[in-house]
Structure formats: structure tokens, C-alpha cells
Amino acid sequence: MSFTGYPPPVHLLADLGMEAVLTTHTTARVRTRVTPQVASPGGGVRIGVLATLVDVVGGAIAARVLHPDWLATADLAIELVGPPVGPWVEARGSVVRRGRTTLVIEALVVSVDADGGDVTVDGRVPEPVAWASMTFAVLPAKEPSVAAELSADLPVHWGFRGGALDGPVLDALLVTVLDGPAGRVSVPVRPYVHNSFGALQGGVIALLAEAAGAESLGAAQGRDGSGMVVTDLQIAYLALGRVGPVVSSARVLATGPDGRAGAVVELRDTGADGRLTTVVNVTAEPTDVVVGVAG
Amino acid sequence: MTGASPHGGPGSRTTVGPDGEVVDGAPTDPAVDRRRHVSDYFRLERWELPGTVADGPPAIAGRTPVDAHLRGPGGGLRTGGLLTSIDSLGGFTSGLAVLPRWIVTTSLMATVSELSHVGPLRLRADVLRRGRNSVVTSLDVVDEGAGDRHVAAATLTCAVLDPDAMTLEFERPFVLAMPEPQIDPVPPDEFFCIEPGEGAVTRLRLEDQLRNPWGILHGGAVAMLADEAACRATLTAVPGAGPEHGVAATDVVLHYLRPVKVGPVEARCTVLGTRAGRTSVRVAIHDVGSDDRLVTLGSVTVLDV
Numbered sequence: 001m002s003f004t005g006y007p008p009p010v011h012l013l014a015d016l017g018m019e020a021v022l023t024t025h026t027t028a029r030v031r032t033r034v035t036p037q038v039a040s041p042g043g044g045v046r047i048g049v050l051a052t053l054v055d056v057v058g059g060a061i062a063a064r065v066l067h068p069d070w071l072a073t074a075d076l077a078i079e080l081v082g083p084p085v086g087p088w089v090e091a092r093g094s095v096v097r098r099g100r101t102t103l104v105i106e107a108l109v110v111s112v113d114a115d116g117g118d119v120t121v122d123g124r125v126p127e128p129v130a131w132a133s134m135t136f137a138v139l140p141a142k143e144p145s146v147a148a149e150l151s152a153d154l155p156v157h158w159g160f161r162g163g164a165l166d167g168p169v170l171d172a173l174l175v176t177v178l179d180g181p182a183g184r185v186s187v188p189v190r191p192y193v194h195n196s197f198g199a200l201q202g203g204v205i206a207l208l209a210e211a212a213g214a215e216s217l218g219a220a221q222g223r224d225g226s227g228m229v230v231t232d233l234q235i236a237y238l239a240l241g242r243v244g245p246v247v248s249s250a251r252v253l254a255t256g257p258d259g260r261a262g263a264v265v266e267l268r269d270t271g272a273d274g275r276l277t278t279v280v281n282v283t284a285e286p287t288d289v290v291v292g293v294a295g
Numbered sequence: 296m297t298g299a300s301p302h303g304g305p306g307s308r309t310t311v312g313p314d315g316e317v318v319d320g321a322p323t324d325p326a327v328d329r330r331r332h333v334s335d336y337f338r339l340e341r342w343e344l345p346g347t348v349a350d351g352p353p354a355i356a357g358r359t360p361v362d363a364h365l366r367g368p369g370g371g372l373r374t375g376g377l378l379t380s381i382d383s384l385g386g387f388t389s390g391l392a393v394l395p396r397w398i399v400t401t402s403l404m405a406t407v408s409e410l411s412h413v414g415p416l417r418l419r420a421d422v423l424r425r426g427r428n429s430v431v432t433s434l435d436v437v438d439e440g441a442g443d444r445h446v447a448a449a450t451l452t453c454a455v456l457d458p459d460a461m462t463l464e465f466e467r468p469f470v471l472a473m474p475e476p477q478i479d480p481v482p483p484d485e486f487f488c489i490e491p492g493e494g495a496v497t498r499l500r501l502e503d504q505l506r507n508p509w510g511i512l513h514g515g516a517v518a519m520l521a522d523e524a525a526c527r528a529t530l531t532a533v534p535g536a537g538p539e540h541g542v543a544a545t546d547v548v549l550h551y552l553r554p555v556k557v558g559p560v561e562a563r564c565t566v567l568g569t570r571a572g573r574t575s576v577r578v579a580i581h582d583v584g585s586d587d588r589l590v591t592l593g594s595v596t597v598l599d600v
Contacts, residue, residue: 074429075452077404077548079594081568081575096592097552101428101454102401104550106592127568131577131594133550135402135452137429232546232596234404236431236450238424253445254408258571262408264433264448279423279433281406281448283546285571 006196007160012204013056014162015172016049020060022156030057031090031112037165037172041214042229042287044083045129048210049169050091050109051078051233052203054132057093058105065095065103068141072237073202074102076134079232082127086111086119089129096133103136173204175211180225183216183250183265189241199240205278206233208248209265213282216250217261221286228261232283241278243271250282259286332504333513334383336486337365337376340473341384343391344419352392352422352430357384358439358473361414364480368541369410369600371438373483375522377447378405378547379515380418381434385451386514388420389430390463397463398430398453400514400551405434405449407545410600413440420451429454487519494531495565497524501558501584512555517580517591521549524562525576525595532566533574542574542597549578549593557584572599 007013016038020030030053032038038049055073062071093107109130111119118125165172173193178184187193187200187208195201210233214225221227248267255261260283267278337359344354359372359380367373382403389398417439424431429452436447484491488500499505499512499520507513522544529536536542561583567575573596580591 075402075404075450077594079546079548079575079596082570096550096589099552104552104592131567131575133548133592133594135550232406234406234450234546234548236404236423236433236452238431253406253448256408260573262406262448276423279431279450281404281450281546283406 008191009162010192011160011162012172012193012201013160015165016052017160017162017164018053018056019159020056020157022060022064022154024154026061026065026095027093028057028060029090029092030060031088031116033088034084034086035165037167038169040229041226044080044229045089046169046207046210047078047080047130047230047233048203048207050089050130051076051132051206053089053091053109054078054093054107054134055202055206057091057107058134058136061093061095061105062103062136065098066136066138070139070141071103071136072139074135074137074237076132076202076206076235077233078130078132080130082129084111084129085121085126086113088112088114090116091132101138103138105134105136107132170207170211173207175208177211177215177225178247180215181219183212183248183263185212185215186245186247189244189246197240199242200244200246202237205237205241205267206235208246208267209233209235209278209280209282212248212250212265213263213280213284216252216263217282217284220252220255220261221259223286227287228284229287230282230284232281234281236279237277238279239275239277241267241269243269245270246277333379333515335474337380338362338474338476339380339383341387341469341471343468343470345468352425353388354419354421355384355388355391355469357418358415359418360473361412361416362476362480364482367543368537369543371410371412372414372416373522374407374544374547375519376483377407377436378403378518378522381405381436381447381449382451382514382518384418385420385432385434385449386453388422389432389451389453391465391469392422392425392430393455394463397456399456400451401429401454402452402551403449403518403547403549405447405547407447409438409444409446410543410545410598412438412446415439416446427455483519484523487516489520489523493527495528495563497527497562499558499560501555501560510556512558512560514551517551517555518547518549520560520562520580521547521578521591521593521595524564525578525597528564528566528576529574529597533569536574537599540600543600544595545598546596547593549591551591553588553590555582555590557582559583560590573597
């Protein structure tokens with residue numbers, strides 16, 4: 001399956017080198033390499049990158065299941081479970097329920113080797129890297145923004161081929177921290193981060209929320225953003241961020257005795273009268289508490 | 296109907312249910328008022344905030360005490376109870392926003408930042424987005440007894456129901472006083488008919504008082520079941536879990552996929568992983584008596600407390 005003209009050759013998804021396979025009519029797998037460019041402060045993969053992976057696998061399934069209708073991500077929740085222990089991480093998605101107006105998809109993110117096989121540790125398959133679920137809104141097919149070319153034969157393989165990231169993923173997105181304690185982080189809206197509607201891609205939104213949450217929650221504990229690992233994102237997509245820059249703000253909720261803390265992050269399209277585009281519940285832990293040291 | 300948890304409004308007059316059945320606003324059992332039974336258990340008071348009635352979507356506040364029999368291992372209101380109040384208030388707010396249509400909850404995402412509460416807890420629900428097919432509402436919960444310390448944040452998404460499916464009327468601005476304390480309160484597991492047990496599977500009997508005016512299982516009961524099931528699964532599967540006081544649910548995601556009509560209801564848990572006193576549990580809830588169909592899917596993060 002491919003979407004005509006999307007993503008363009010110079011695009012985040014291409015730079016992440018994602019490889020995908022539609023395994024059945026209702027399941028798919030999408031993987032990306034574990035590299036220093038996508039590493040979280042704790043050493044694992046940034047949850048925003050995993051969310052991007054999940055969004056792509058969900059979108060691939062949804063586009064096929066809903067064809068000729070189109071889709072928009074309505075919500076996405078992801079939580080880290082264990083550290084990645086292989087050279088790749090793979091999101092394995094499947095349909096949970098197809099309704100009249102919504103489609104719910106579940107995805108498990110696991111560690112895989114270069115051949116796509118499960119990585120084992122001491123003869124055992126380790127715990128997954130993350131678990132995610134998402135809801136897609138069904139958009140009736142009037143004038144879909146991109147055309148899906150569906151193959152009748154399965155499996156279908158494809159890849160997003162581009163240049164590799166030559167620096168941290170947040171730098172590639174041109175993310176700028178305006179005010180760390182307030183969680184004010186900015187990202188421009190440009191073709192490199194577009195979704196198929198020409199607005200800010202859902203995974204990029206997750207990355208922005210991750211950065212905003214880490215900055216604000218870190219500041220609340222006397223750390224900078226690199227001292228926190230975001231472990232959970234609960235994202236409600238309310239409107240498209242078409243103009244930009246999209247700027248976040250964060251409200252720190254509370255901090256537990258072990259430093260585990262939560263914030264509510266709001267994203268607004270400052271080029272569209274400050275329209276509220278996204279609300280995200282963010283949970284983070286200090287790097288010395290967590291987790292995700294890449295193997 | 297695309298989801299599983301439609302909300303009957305307190306003080307409302309329901310005439311026709313979403314499946315066309317006549318409900319007439321009155322419970323089948325006169326001793327049980329299905330419009331309020333579950334939220335009354337948590338003594339949820341509600342009031343519409345000034346200035347939000349005439350234009351735009353409403354904002355509704357609520358208050359619930361933290362009675363002794365409702366406290367969990369964390370020392371505060373059990374997370375399942377918190378989610379029930381969030382679902383009740385958020386669903387009602389969403390419904391008011393789309394009158395004369397009504398809503399059904401399709402997903403609930405919540406993060407609990409404080410498990411120990413003084414009480415009462417004050418809730419506020421604001422509509423973030425009111426679309427043709429769905430309503431998104433944010434909820435905030437603070438502990439009034441602890442200087443408005445933050446307790447939880449949540450986002451509730453509801454699908455809008457066919458306007459021909461029901462007629463609901465409310466006096467505006469809406470006010471509902473806090474119900475009186477129960478004389479002989481029963482613990483949550485007993486009230487919600489959650490069978491005793493341990494392990495990966497927890498079962499709920501679908502007794503009549505747990506049905507809402509539409510005759511299906513209340514979304515709050517589903518949340519309470521998910522909470523209890525995830526905690527039991529953690530205590531069974533994770534050696535040393537809850538070494539001091541036990542375990543409690545914090546971050547919760549629930550997708551209400553289908554209404555629960557028959558029962559019994561089973562929550563089947565898979566412990567995904569554990570680290571630093573924090574366990575991730577996938578929860579799949581099935582209506583056993585309805586061809587065992589999957590009715591709710593979600594995840595619960597369980598913390599040692």
C-alpha cells in the first residue's frame with residue numbers, strides 16, 4: 001500500500017527509515033531502528049518516537065480497513081513497559097473494533113532483530129517495550145486528501161526511505177524550548193512534519209508533548225528535561241495544527257516521593273488564533289528511577 | 296450505538312432508550328433508581344457552573360466525600376471509584392453539551408497523581424471539543440481537604456447518539472445535592488458484585504442495580520472491575536508486589552467498545568511488565584453471556600503503595 005505523494009521524500013517518517021508490512025486485512029507491523037538519534041534520556045527509545053511508530057501502524061491498518069473512507073486519529077495512549085533489547089523496535093497493530101464512526105486499534109511494541117524475528121534474552125522473549133491503543137475517527141469518502149492504492153495480495157511490504165537522522169530527532173523537528181518550567185516548547189509546521197492532511201503529524205505531536213512534559217516536570221524537581229523520562233502519553237487530538245508554530249504549555253499536577261510526576265500539556269496553533277489542537281496527559285519519572293537502558 | 300456506557304442524567308425524564316425500548320424514566324425495581332444508583336453510591340454532588348448555560352458548552356463541577364468504606368490501599372478513594380465519578384460527571388457534561396441528543400462514553404484516559412486523599416474531592420468537567428459525532432471533555436480532580444492538592448486528570452471521549460433515540464429534559468442551571476450517607480454502607484466489591492478471587496481473571500455478576508436506565512452495565516462499574524482485576528493480577532503475577540500496603544491503580548486507559556447487556560462479565564488481565572514498583576496490565580473485559588464478546592479493552596498501571 002502507498003499513499004500518493006505521502007510522505008514526501010524529505011520527511012520525518014523517511015528519516016526514521018520505517019519499514020512496514022501489512023500482514024492481514026486487519027493487522028500490520030512497522031519497525032524502526034534503535035539509534036542514538038531517537039534515544040530517550042534514560043537510554044531507551046523516546047516515547048514520542050514509539051508513538052510515531054504506533055500512529056503509522058494504526059494508520060496503515062485503518063486506511064485499509066476503512067477504504068474508501070478516510071481517517072483521523074482521535075486519541076492515542078501509549079505506555080512504556082520495558083527497555084528495548086534489540087537493534088529494532090516493531091509496533092504490531094491489530095483491529096480491536098470497527099464501528100460506524102470509529103475504529104479502535106491496539107498495538108504492542110516489541111524488540112526485534114534485523115530479520116524481524118523476536119529478540120530473546122536467555123532463551124526467553126523479554127517483556128514488550130510498550131503497549132498502545134488508539135481511536136480513529138471515520139471520515140466519509142467525499143474528497144479524500146490522499147488516494148490509497150490497495151493491493152489484493154497480502155502481505156504487502158513498503159518502506160519510508162530517506163536520509164537518516166544526523167542528530168537528535170527533536171533537533172530534526174526544529175523543536176525549540178521557549179520556557180522549560182512552563183512547558184513552552186515550539187515546533188514549526190512544515191512539509192517535513194506534515195501528515196496526509198498537510199497538518200502536524202500525530203507522532204510529532206507526541207514528541208512535542210513528550211518534550212514539554214519532560215521540561216516542566218524536570219524543572220519542578222530542579223532538573224532539566226534530560227533528567228526525566230516520559231513513560232506515559234494519553235493524547236486527545238482535537239483539531240489539526242495547520243499553520244504553526246504549534247506551541248505547548250504544561251500544568252504540573254503532582255510529584256510523588258520517588259519523583260514520578262504528571263502534567264497536562266496543551267498544544268495550540270499560534271498561527272491559527274491560538275486554537276487548541278491537542279491535550280495530553282503526561283507521566284514521567286526521573287532517569288535514575290527508570291528503566292529503558294538499550295541493550 | 297457505538298460504545299458501551301451511555302449516561303442517564305440525574306433528574307432527567309427518559310422516555311425512549313437508544314434501542315427503541317420504552318424506559319419512561321423510572322427504574323424497573325422501585326428500590327433502585329438506575330438514573331443515579333451508581334453515582335449515588337459515591338455521593339456525587341453536581342452543579343452547573345455560572346456563565347456557561349446560555350452560550351457554548353456547559354461546565355459542571357462535582358464533589359464527592361471520601362467515606363471510610365471507599366478508601367483503598369493508597370489511603371484515598373479507590374481509583375475505580377474515582378473513575379466512576381469522572382465517568383459520571385464527564386458523561387453528563389458531554390450529554391448536556393449536545394442536547395437534545397445524548398452521548399455514550401467511548402474512551403476514558405486518566406492519570407492519578409495522588410492516591411492518598413483527605414476529602415472531599417472536587418471535580419470539574421469542561422468540554423474541549425463538541426463535534427457532530429463526538430464530544431471530548433477534560434476533567435480535573437483536586438482534594439479540597441488538602442488545600443486543593445491535585446488528584447487526577449482525565450480525558451473522556453463520547454460518541455453522540457441518534458437524536459431520535461431519547462428525550463431528556465433538565466432544569467438549568469443544573470444542581471444535584473450530595474446524597475445522604477448510607478446507613479449501612481457496603482464495600483465497593485460487594486456493591487459492584489465483584490466476586491472474590493485472585494489471579495488473572497476477575498468476574499462481576501451483572502445484577503440489576505448495576506444497569507443504567509438503558510439496561511446495560513454502568514461505565515463506572517466497568518472501571519471499578521478493571522481496577523480490581525488489574526490489582527489482583529499484579530498481586531498474583533508479580534512476586535513481592537505491594538510489600539507494604541498493597542497496590543493501587545494509577546494511569547488508566549479504557550476503550551468502551553460495546554454495551555454490556557447479559558453478564559457475567561469477566562476481566563482477563565495480562566501483566567505486560569514490571570519495573571520500579573510499577574506494573575503495566577492489559578485488561579480485556581468480556582460479556583460472557585453475550586457470546587463472550589469483547590466489550591472493553593484497556594490498560595491499567597498498578598503501583599506498589
